[in-house]
Amino acid sequence: MINQKNYYTEYLKRDDQYLAFRPQQEENRNRLVREARDHDRALAQTSNEIAMQAPSEDTMMEDEQDSEGQEPHGSKIIVIHPGSQNLRIGFSNDALPKTVPMVIARKWPENESEEYGGEPLPKRAKIDDELPDEPEKWFGEQFASIYCSMMSDLKTRMRNNKRRLLPNSKELVINYNRKVLPETISEHNDPHRIDWTPIPLQNPPEHITGHAALRIPEKSQPRYKLFWPIRSGWLNEDAYSQRNLMFNDVALILEDAIKSQLGLTRRKDWQQYSCCFIIPDLYDRNYVTVMLDMLSREFGFKRVCFMQESLGGTFGAGYSIGCVVDIGAQKTSICCVEDGMCIEESRVNLKYGGADVMELFVKMMLYDHFPYADINLKRRYDFLLAEELKQKFCTMNEAEMVVQLFDFHLRAAGQDTRKYTFKTYDETMLAPMGFFRPEVFDHSSKLNGRRKLLDRSYDIYDGSPNDPYSTAQAVALQYAGQNVPTAVTQAPPPLALANVATPIKQQPYSLLSRLNDEATPLSSTAGSPRLEGTPQPGRASPMLDEAEKTTNGRVDPLIERVRAAEERDRILPIMPLDRAIITSIGEGAKGDDRKLRDFYGGIMIIGGGAKTPSLNTFLETRLRELQPAYNKEIMIGLPPRELDQQLVVWKGGSVFARLSSSGNDSWIHRQEYDMLGAKLLAQKCMWNW
Structure with a gap:
């Protein structure tokens, strides 16, 4: 027997007694x-x-x-940054990554523009199964009222800034666009004609990825339908019927990119390479564990590590402290970073981005009698055209808000090129101003299919949801619940209940009062079997008012936490960009005035949506209007060395991956993953997993 009064043990008191640390020491x-x-x-x-x-x-x-054997440092490390619209991939020692559309085309009975009876995007209100003659009525009264309100606010702002306004500018634009007819250009006279992806009649491929998928003709035989596995920063569960199909498409896109863009055509060579995978700041834990399994076992990489997007932004730009604002195609993330760590309570993930600006720009031009009235963003060539128009003409510079004449070329497979001319006035500036009036965006379908295939993660000890969450995100959900009706689903999803645990006093239930519950998730390891009585994915349950009460009229605290998570899933996080930045910085500083000034002086906007001209100047002015006490400190910077804003996060991942072994202990080796599984993430991640 052990002497209980005086005994000593070194069990799990040294790093070399943890399997997760031993491979690092052996490598050194x-x-x-x-x-x-x-x-x-x-x-x-x-x-x-x-x-x-x-x-x-x-x-x-x-x-x-x-x-x-003396190869360039970083040549055996692959850095992968997937997004809603584009995938950035490259070797760690590359100066710039390769960019591939995050899309896959599969053989299908009909393409995406023919589904649902050919319903167009943006959707247009119909009266008696016909479109009204006036484009002003196409998108309903609510959009028209918000659009007119934005025009009025912009005119007031221009007058306050002593800008000259022509009184009949809008009429000039509408009258010109009504009369424009396209000019037809034969294909052999078009110097910029497009090479469409050929589809062989014999043995057509089952799937096509990347740029070639976007260039498949609409009337191809057989038909192909585009699938985007990631939408709004989430896995696109609405487009799939099975979870395995969704992750299989992700794997196929990554595999084709590695083979075609990096030249690694033999899969047996991949076991010599390491992989740095970049994930969102507010991620789904099940998504990370599945990707870890895919990269380690299916792809066979030697080792894998994960990095958060905001931290990658600071690594890429060389910031030690600051607030990173990453405006992507369909997601905007904001986070305060200090000394190489993301401040957990400052993380905000908003579900709008550059693609919403593109759709809004098309709506506003159609409202003003755009000459190409048949534009449909579900058609591939129209989608690429709208993206081109947004990048060319949208701006936040007030000096450019005058009546201007532009032109574009419409190129479709099997048709002659058509050249259109059109005039714009304030649409080019009002569309990106949607970042500050997000209720004008269409949020009606962004929550469709949420949690249909990929359930939330649960703590293995008490069964409570433990996906990362933050106080700043709770504020964004509260704003959306009060001000954006389209961001809240009407019918609540079914609730997974557990056995009754320690009872507490029942409180009056309110949607917004539960948003802050469990803001900081409980930390635990994953990979072990779920305990008996914990919530199971897909289990329906009785009504709350009947199931949550015990015999004493008390409420199970586990049910309260599960219900709070259910309510958070019902609301789409939407908030104006300037308010979201102030909220994130306020939660990151926690009342410390010195940190507030440091964060306000180190705001950096990155991502493809941040490339709108003069956006940083306009945002800086808005922040100074909302925070006059920090007028001198507020400063918005761009990435140094003229680095492309879309590539900053990937560049940070490449810098992080090339750190020496002694300074980077977040690598998960294949051997230890086979032995311990996803529970290694609790010891390997640089943040609180």
Whole structure:
């Protein structure tokens, strides 16, 4: 028997007793042995006079092997940053990554523009199964009222800034666009004609990925339908009927990108490479664990590590402290970073981005009698055209808000090129101003299919939801619940209940009062079987008012936490960009005035949606209007060295992946993953998993 009064043990008190730390130490030890051997060999060669003579065949072969083994640092590390619209992928020592559309085309009975009877995007209100003659009535009264309100606010702002306004500018635009007819250009006279993806009649491919998928003709035989596995920063569960199909499409897109963009055509060579995978700040834990399994077992990478997007932004730009605002295609994330760590309570994930600006820009031009009235964003060539128009013409510079004449070329497979001319006035500036009036965006379908295939993560000990959450995100949900009706689903999803645990006093139930519950998730490891009585995915349950009460009229605290998570899933996080930045900085500083000033002075906007001209200047002005006390401190910067704003996060991931082994212990090796599974993330992640 052990003497209970005086005994001592070293069990789990040293790092080398954790399996997760031992591979790192073994790698460092092997590196020291290799360096010592090279040093001794160099000394022997310099001291030996025979070494100056012609070397033997064995020595030559050994030297050739050594020279081949000295590869550029980072050439064996692949950095992957998936997004809603584009995938960035490349080697860690590359200057810039390769960009591939995050899309896959599969053989299907009909393409995406023919589904649901050919319903167009943006959707247009119908009266008696016909569109009204006036485009002002196409999108309903609510959109028309918000659009007119934005025009009025912009005119007031322009007058306050002493800008000259022509009184009949809108009439000039509408009258011109009504009369425009397209000019037809034959294909052989079009110097910029598009090479469409050919589909062979014999043995057509089952799937096509990347740029080639977007160039498949609409009337191809057989038909192909586009699938986007990631939408609004979430997995696109609404487009799939099975979870395995969804992750299989993600794997196919990554595999084709590795083979075509990186030149690694043989899968057996992948086991020599490491992978740094970039994930959102507010992620789904089940998504991360599935990706870890895919990269380690299916792709066979030697080791894998994960990095958060905002942290990648600071690594790429060289910021030590600041507020990172990442405006993507369909998601905007905001987070305060200090000394290489994301401040958990400051993380905000908003479900709008550059794609919403593109759709709004098309709506506003159609409202003003756009000459190409048949534009449909579900058609591939129209989608690429709208993206091009947004990038060329949208701006936040008030000096450019005058009546201007533009033109564009419409190119479709099997048709002659058509050249259109059109005039714009305030649409080019009002569309990106949707970042500050997000209720004008269409949020009606963004929550469709949420939690249909991928359930939320639960703590293995008490069964409570433990996906990451933040106080700043709770404020964004509260704003959306009060001000954006289309961001809240009407019918609540079914609730998964557990056995009754320790009872507490019942409180009056309110949607908004539950948003802050469990803001900080409980930390635990994953990979073990769920305990009996914990919530199971897909289990329906009785009504809350009947199931949550015990015999004493008390409420199970586990049910309260599960219900709060259910209510959060019913609301789409929507908030004006300037308010969201102030909220994030306020939660990140926690009342510390010095940190507030540091964060306000280090705001950096990155991402494709941030490339709108003069957006940083306009946002800086808005923040100073809302926070006059920090007028001198507020400063919005761009990435240094003229780095493309879309590539900053990937660049940060490449810098992080090339850190020396002694400074980066977040790698998960294949051998330890086979033994311990996803529970390694609790020890390997640099943040609170």
